[in-house]
Amino acid sequence: MLSYQAFFGKRVIVTFLCTAIIIMFYTGITRLDVMDKPVPVFLEISEKCKTNGKAIENNLIIYVPSEIIAKQVSNKLCKDPVVAKQYGNVLVNWGYKLGDSVEFLGKGVADLILAKENIMQAFMAESTYNYQAVLGYSSYTAFFISLKEKPKLNKLYFLDKKIGLLDYPTSRSGHILPKALFKDLAINIDNLDIIYANSHEGLRELLASGKVDLIASYWKNGDEKQFSKNYIQPISKKISGSKWYLKMDVENTDLLCAVQKNLFDLAKEQDSTYFNHVKLFKACVNNITKKVL
Amino acid sequence: MLKYNKIILSFLSFLFILQVPYSLGIYITHEANIEKSLSHIQTRLALDLPRLSLPDQTLNNVGDIESVKNYMTKFNSQLTQMGFNAKINTIKNISIAAQDENLVERTLLAPSEPIVIKVALSNLPIYEYFSLIPLLLAMLFVYLSLDHIVVWQNRGQAILVTEEEKQDPILIINLKDKVMINSETHLSIPLANKPLCFYVALTEFCTTNKEITLNQNKDLPPELTELANKYFLRLIELGHTVRKRPNFSNSLEKTLSEIRAALDEVFTDTPDIKSIYYPPKAHGEGSRSKLHHYGLASIQKQHIEIIGK
Numbered sequence: 001m002l003s004y005q006a007f008f009g010k011r012v013i014v015t016f017l018c019t020a021i022i023i024m025f026y027t028g029i030t031r032l033d034v035m036d037k038p039v040p041v042f043l044e045i046s047e048k049c050k051t052n053g054k055a056i057e058n059n060l061i062i063y064v065p066s067e068i069i070a071k072q073v074s075n076k077l078c079k080d081p082v083v084a085k086q087y088g089n090v091l092v093n094w095g096y097k098l099g100d101s102v103e104f105l106g107k108g109v110a111d112l113i114l115a116k117e118n119i120m121q122a123f124m125a126e127s128t129y130n131y132q133a134v135l136g137y138s139s140y141t142a143f144f145i146s147l148k149e150k151p152k153l154n155k156l157y158f159l160d161k162k163i164g165l166l167d168y169p170t171s172r173s174g175h176i177l178p179k180a181l182f183k184d185l186a187i188n189i190d191n192l193d194i195i196y197a198n199s200h201e202g203l204r205e206l207l208a209s210g211k212v213d214l215i216a217s218y219w220k221n222g223d224e225k226q227f228s229k230n231y232i233q234p235i236s237k238k239i240s241g242s243k244w245y246l247k248m249d250v251e252n253t254d255l256l257c258a259v260q261k262n263l264f265d266l267a268k269e270q271d272s273t274y275f276n277h278v279k280l281f282k283a284c285v286n287n288i289t290k291k292v293l
Numbered sequence: 294m295l296k297y298n299k300i301i302l303s304f305l306s307f308l309f310i311l312q313v314p315y316s317l318g319i320y321i322t323h324e325a326n327i328e329k330s331l332s333h334i335q336t337r338l339a340l341d342l343p344r345l346s347l348p349d350q351t352l353n354n355v356g357d358i359e360s361v362k363n364y365m366t367k368f369n370s371q372l373t374q375m376g377f378n379a380k381i382n383t384i385k386n387i388s389i390a391a392q393d394e395n396l397v398e399r400t401l402l403a404p405s406e407p408i409v410i411k412v413a414l415s416n417l418p419i420y421e422y423f424s425l426i427p428l429l430l431a432m433l434f435v436y437l438s439l440d441h442i443v444v445w446q447n448r449g450q451a452i453l454v455t456e457e458e459k460q461d462p463i464l465i466i467n468l469k470d471k472v473m474i475n476s477e478t479h480l481s482i483p484l485a486n487k488p489l490c491f492y493v494a495l496t497e498f499c500t501t502n503k504e505i506t507l508n509q510n511k512d513l514p515p516e517l518t519e520l521a522n523k524y525f526l527r528l529i530e531l532g533h534t535v536r537k538r539p540n541f542s543n544s545l546e547k548t549l550s551e552i553r554a555a556l557d558e559v560f561t562d563t564p565d566i567k568s569i570y571y572p573p574k575a576h577g578e579g580s581r582s583k584l585h586h587y588g589l590a591s592i593q594k595q596h597i598e599i600i601g602k
Binding site: 016027035038039197 | 314
C-alpha cells in the first residue's frame with residue numbers, strides 16, 4: 001500500500017503530467033510532414049529521345065517554336081533509320097520566348113529549325129551556316145479583316161479605327177506588313193489606336209467581340225464562319241510560309257532526304273490546311289517520285 | 294452522481310492540459326510549413342520567370358495569358374503531388390481561381406518591374422489538430438489520480454473533516470487558565486500546576502527527542518527537567534503559584550496518572566485520537582520494566598498548541 005501511495009502521490013503525478021505535456025508538444029511538432037523540399041523543375045522547354053543508333057555522343061538538335069510540333073518531329077526522327085545511323089539522340093527545343101529562335105538560329109546551334117524566311121535573312125544564316133530549306137509551308141497573303149465593311153487602304157480610313165495587331169515583331173502578316181503599310185500611307189503609328197494580341201487567334205477574338213474594328217492577319221479555312229470574305233482587304237502579295245531549314249555543314253544528302261521524308265509524312269497527318277500544304281525544296285529523288293502533292 | 298461528475302471534470306481538465314500543447318505543436322509546424330512552402334514557391338517562380346510570357350507594358354507585350362494559366366495549373370499539380378498546402382493563385386494579375394480564398398501576397402522584385410504573386414493557403418483540417426494520444430493519456434492520468442480525485446470531491450463534507458482532524462488534531466493547553474482544551478469539542482479540563490508543567494515539557498521534549506526512551510526507573514533527562522522548570526517559572530510569572538519549584542522526578546507515576554486522568558476527560562468524545570497525547574501505560578512487562586517508555590511517540594509540533602507560553 002505504501003508503494004502504491006509513493007507511486008501515485010501528487011508529486012509523481014504532477015511530474016508525469018509535466019513530462020506528458022512536453023511529450024505531447026513534441027508529438028504535435030513532429031506529427032505533420034515538414035514541407036521543406038524545393039519545387040522541382042516542371043516547365044519543359046526541351047525533350048531528348050534516343051535513337052537506335054550507336055553514335056550516342058552525337059545529338060541532332062532541333063528547334064521548333066511550337067511544343068506540339070516539336071514533340072511530333074522528334075518522335076518521327078527518333079525512329080528514322082538514317083538518323084539512327086548518324087545520331088544517338090534527338091534533342092528538340094521549343095522554348096517559351098521569341099528570343100530563343102534568335103539564339104538557336106543566329107548562333108547556328110540547331111541542326112534543324114523551323115523558321116520564317118525573314119528571320120533567316122536577318123541573320124544571314126543561309127550563307128553563314130549553310131542552312132538549306134528542306135520543306136516549306138504554303139505561302140499566304142496578309143489581309144486587313146473587318147467585321148462590317150471592306151477595309152480601305154487610305155490614311156483617313158485608319159485614323160479613327162481601332163486596329164488589332166500582333167505583339168511579336170517577327171510576324172509579317174500581323175505586325176510587319178501592316179506597320180509598313182501605315183508608313184507608306186504616311187500615318188504616324190503613335191496616332192493610331194492599336195490594340196495588341198498575342199496570337200492570330202487572339203486577334204480573331206478581339207475582332208469577333210467588337211473590341212477592335214479591324215485586324216491584320218491571314219485568311220484561313222473556317223474564318224468564314226465568323227467573318228465575311230467580302231470584308232477582307234489584301235495588304236501585300238503572297239508571303240512565303242515558315243520553312244524547315246537543315247544545317248548542311250557537309251553534303252549529308254541522306255540526312256536531308258530522311259528529314260524531308262519525315263517532315264512530309266508529318267505534314268500529311270496535320271489537320272490544319274496551313275500545315276498540310278507543303279512545298280519540297282532540294283529534290284530528293286525518292287520523295288519526289290513517290291509522293292506528289 | 295457527484296463523484297462521476299468530478300471524474301469527468303478531471304478527465305476533461307487532463308484532456309485539455311494535454312491537448313493544448315499537442316495542438317500548439319501542430320499549429321507551429323503548420324505555420325513553419327507555410328513559410329517554407331512560400332519560400333520554395335517563390336524560388337521556383339523566380340527561376341521560371343524569364344520563361345513566362347507575362348504582359349509587359351513597356352514592350353507592348355500583351356503576354357500569353359493561356360500559357361501562364363497553364364503554367365500555374367502545372368505548378369499547382371506539382372505542389373499537390375509534393376503535399377504542399379499552398380496553391381499559386383495569381384501571377385501579375387493573371388488568376389486561375391477565385392480570389393476569395395485565404396491569399397498571401399508576395400512581391401518578386403525582378404529587375405524590370407516588381408511581380409506580384411498571390412498564393413492561396415488552405416487551412417489545416419480541424420481534425421488534424423486532434424489526436425487519440427491526449428485522450429488515452431488523460432484516461433491514464435484519471436486512473437492514476439483517482440484517489441486524489443475522490444478526496445478532492447469530498448472536501449467540505451463531514452467525512453473529510455474527521456479525516457483531517459485525525460491528521461492534525463489540536464490539543465490546546467492554556468497556561469494562563471491552567472486548562473487543557475480539546476479544539477474539536479471545546480471541552481476544557483483543569484490540571485494542577487505540577488502535572489501541567491510536566492505535560493507541557495513532555496510534549497515539547499517528545500516532539501524534538503523521539504529517540505530517547507523515557508523510563509520511570511531512570512532519572513529524568515536534564516533537558517526535560519529544565520523544560521518543566523521553565524514552564525513552572527512561567528506559571529509563577531502568570532501568578533498561579535508562589536510555591537517553590539517542585540521536584541519533577543519525585544512521584545512521577547502519580548504525576549503521569551493525573552495527566553492521564555485529565556486526558557481521559559478531554560478526549561471522552563474522541564477516544565481514537567487520544568493515543569497521540571496519552572503517555573503510554575506499561576502493559577504486561579510491568580511498570581518497572583526497563584523497556585517501558587512513557588514518552589509520546591507519535592506527537593508532532595502541529596498536534597499541540599500552547600497559549601501563554
